[in-house]
Amino acid sequence: MKKNPLSVDFFLHDVLEVAPALLGKLLVRRFNDGLIQRYRITETEAYRGAEDLACHASKGRTPRTEVMFRQGGLVYVYLIYGQYWLLNLVTGNEGDASAVLIRGIEGTSGPGRVGRELRLDRSFYGESLINSERIWVEDAAPVTSIQISKRIGINYAGDEWGSKLWRFYL
DNA sequence: GTAAGGATTGGC
DNA sequence: CCAATCCTTACT
Numbered sequence: 001m002k003k004n005p006l007s008v009d010f011f012l013h014d015v016l017e018v019a020p021a022l023l024g025k026l027l028v029r030r031f032n033d034g035l036i037q038r039y040r041i042t043e044t045e046a047y048r049g050a051e052d053l054a055c056h057a058s059k060g061r062t063p064r065t066e067v068m069f070r071q072g073g074l075v076y077v078y079l080i081y082g083q084y085w086l087l088n089l090v091t092g093n094e095g096d097a098s099a100v101l102i103r104g105i106e107g108t109s110g111p112g113r114v115g116r117e118l119r120l121d122r123s124f125y126g127e128s129l130i131n132s133e134r135i136w137v138e139d140a141a142p143v144t145s146i147q148i149s150k151r152i153g154i155n156y157a158g159d160e161w162g163s164k165l166w167r168f169y170l
Numbered sequence: 171g172t173a174a175g176g177a178t179t180g181g182c
Numbered sequence: 183c184c185a186a187t188c189c190t191t192a193c194t
Contacts, residue, residue, distance in 0.1 A: 045177070054177070056190095064190060081178055082188030088177090101177060112178045153177050 001036075002028070004139040008130050011072030015091040015098035018072075019046040020168040022089070024143035027105055029118050030134045038138070039117070043104030043169040045151050047088070049097045054157035054164075057097035067126045068097045075127040075135065077120050084112030085120040089129065089137070103152070104169065143170060 006025070011018060026038045047055035047068075056078070057068045067076045068090055076088040076099050088099040103111045118135070129136050149167045 047177075056177080059191075062191075078177090079189060081176060081186075083186070084178055086177065103177085110178070151177075156176080 002136060002138065006129070006137045006139055008073040011089065011091050011129070012093060013091065015046045015048050015096075015100060016166065018089075018091045019044045019100045019166070020146050022100060022137070023146055023168055023170055024140050026138040026140050027102065027118075028136050028138055031119065039105035039107065040140070041102060041104070042106055043102075043167070045101040045103055045168070046166040047099050047101060048166070053161045054151060054154040055097065055099075065097070068099050070094060073128060073130050075124050075129060077115070077122065077124045079122070080112070085115035085122075086111045087115055087118065087120060103167070146170065
């Protein structure tokens with residue numbers, strides 16, 4: 001059962017606030033067999049709107065990016081390199097086109113492996129973290145210190161956006 | 171319809 | 183360092 005699920009309000013702030021605030025929170029997954037697993041979030045990255053050239057939403061409102069333009073609290077998943085489902089949590093208000101990439105959870109390292117551990121697939125696209133019975137986020141004790149760095153793997157975005165310190169980790 | 175490239179990973 | 187692997191996007 002859900003213990004202290006985050007309400008939609010948590011996600012309706014600027015992605016630069018939400019991304020570090022997610023560190024230490026519990027990503028919860030209820031699998032088909034009923035087993036519930038909780039994973040402590042250890043690494044996140046912020047992707048902030050249509051003007052952020054590293055953000056997929058900078059390509060416009062396409063079938064792939066559509067969910068990022070909606071109100072926060074939804075899941076944005078996409079397949080990368082034809083192999084890995086990456087998990088993002090949509091933030092902000094309608095039109096903000098921002099999302100947090102979950103790059104790491106306790107026990108695994110790397111965003112591709114997060115998706116594998118959670119057994120994500122395209123059916124999670126657009127799922128509400130508020131209503132879902134198979135994926136949500138629960139509150140947890142605040143973390144004491146947060147590390148910051150440049151975002152990973154976005155060299156194509158150029159210096160202005162590639163140099164933003166929008167990666168947060170424990 | 172065709173082609174290029176990617177918010178990665180794992181193996182050499 | 184580099185291949186795997188296939189969807190999304192930008193073109194013709």
